Amino acid sequence: MSGIPDLTALAAEAVALITEAPDLEALEAARVRFLGRRAPLTELLGSIGTLAPDERGRVGRDGNAARRAIEDALDGRRGHLEAQAMGAALEADMADVTLPGNGHALGALHPITQVRLEVEDIFLGMGYAVADGPEVETGFNNFTALNTPDGHPARSESDTFFIEGGTDVLLRTQTSPVQIRTMQAGPPPVYVIAPGTVYRRDDVDATHSPMFHQVEGLAVDEGLSFAHLKGTITYFLQQLLGDREVRVIPHFFPFTEPSVDVSVAWTDGHGRTDWLEVAGAGMVDPNVFANVGYDPERWTGFAFGFGLDRIAMVRHGIADIRLLYEGDLRFLGQFP
Numbered sequence: 001m002s003g004i005p006d007l008t009a010l011a012a013e014a015v016a017l018i019t020e021a022p023d024l025e026a027l028e029a030a031r032v033r034f035l036g037r038r039a040p041l042t043e044l045l046g047s048i049g050t051l052a053p054d055e056r057g058r059v060g061r062d063g064n065a066a067r068r069a070i071e072d073a074l075d076g077r078r079g080h081l082e083a084q085a086m087g088a089a090l091e092a093d094m095a096d097v098t099l100p101g102n103g104h105a106l107g108a109l110h111p112i113t114q115v116r117l118e119v120e121d122i123f124l125g126m127g128y129a130v131a132d133g134p135e136v137e138t139g140f141n142n143f144t145a146l147n148t149p150d151g152h153p154a155r156s157e158s159d160t161f162f163i164e165g166g167t168d169v170l171l172r173t174q175t176s177p178v179q180i181r182t183m184q185a186g187p188p189p190v191y192v193i194a195p196g197t198v199y200r201r202d203d204v205d206a207t208h209s210p211m212f213h214q215v216e217g218l219a220v221d222e223g224l225s226f227a228h229l230k231g232t233i234t235y236f237l238q239q240l241l242g243d244r245e246v247r248v249i250p251h252f253f254p255f256t257e258p259s260v261d262v263s264v265a266w267t268d269g270h271g272r273t274d275w276l277e278v279a280g281a282g283m284v285d286p287n288v289f290a291n292v293g294y295d296p297e298r299w300t301g302f303a304f305g306f307g308l309d310r311i312a313m314v315r316h317g318i319a320d321i322r323l324l325y326e327g328d329l330r331f332l333g334q335f336p
């Protein structure tokens with residue numbers, strides 16, 4: 001029996017150590033120690049051929065049994081330790097779904113958008129449709145068809161942003177070209193509003209911006225009079241701005257005759273009370289009907305164009321139009 005270890009004791013010692021291995025590292029050390037290439041058992045099993053013939057069977061059988069016992073113990077302990085590690089990782093990673101989430105501040109519509117939607121609601125309630133038109137327009141739609149011939153001061157370079165040098169394509173200076181597009185698209189009667197963005201080469205100050213917003217309105221029917229125009233505008237302004245004085249005074253626009261300026265009484269952000277012009281309006285000029293192929297002898301109409309920014313300013317007592325375009329959240333946050 002010289003040189004042959006006690007295989008039963010060896011296996012028992014190994015299994016005990018393996019079962020107690022505190023972690024995967026210790027387990028690997030035990031594997032190397034008992035089953036590694038230099039382990040006594042490995043060396044013994046590798047040298048069976050050198051043993052006396054009558055010992056080979058027993059040593060081979062006992063040695064292999066010891067190795068299997070150790071392997072089984074290693075597998076069992078490894079499974080246990082791995083499951084434990086997985087459990088700990090899951091525990092550390094666990095989200096408590098009952099905790100309140102991180103809040104996100106809700107955004108809001110821009111005050112001009114809010115006012116536009118209110119304006120649309122009021123006119124939809126009066127049976128008007130809402131139309132849309134492009135911001136890049138033709139000189140014909142923006143001016144000529146609206147009875148504003150070449151050479152009219154409003155067509156000059158000083159007011160209009162032209163596209164690519166010529167005078168045929170431009171950024172619309174008003175929403176009035178949607179009148180032309182609407183009438184060209186179909187016969188009367190027409191009851192339509194067209195809110196949108198317009199552009200002019202204006203210097204920026206408290207009441208001017210080179211980009212601003214208008215709401216165009218057009219009604220075409222038989223027997224429309226100035227009384228319909230004034231009633232519509234007054235009803236609209238009082239719906240939107242409350243019971244407030246509305247002033248209508250004569251003015252000139254190329255595409256209406258007669259034409260008026262519409263103002264409302266307002267108190268600006270500095271406490272001063274005054275009239276603020278919010279719209280131009282008038283009875284559609286017969287030339288405009290002729291330009292779109294409507295019979296001026298049969299059809300009558302009125303049109304108006306409101307400054308949406310102006311209305312937002314009156315509605316909220318904003319003294320400076322620049323506040324509407326600077327994107328300062330301290331300002332915008334006041335219109336939830």
Ligand code: DAH
Nearest residue numbers: 174256280281282303304305
């Ligand atoms: N388009 C005019 C402007 O930008 C406003 C206007 C005046 C529109 C009279 C109209 C109107 O429809 O009838 O100043």
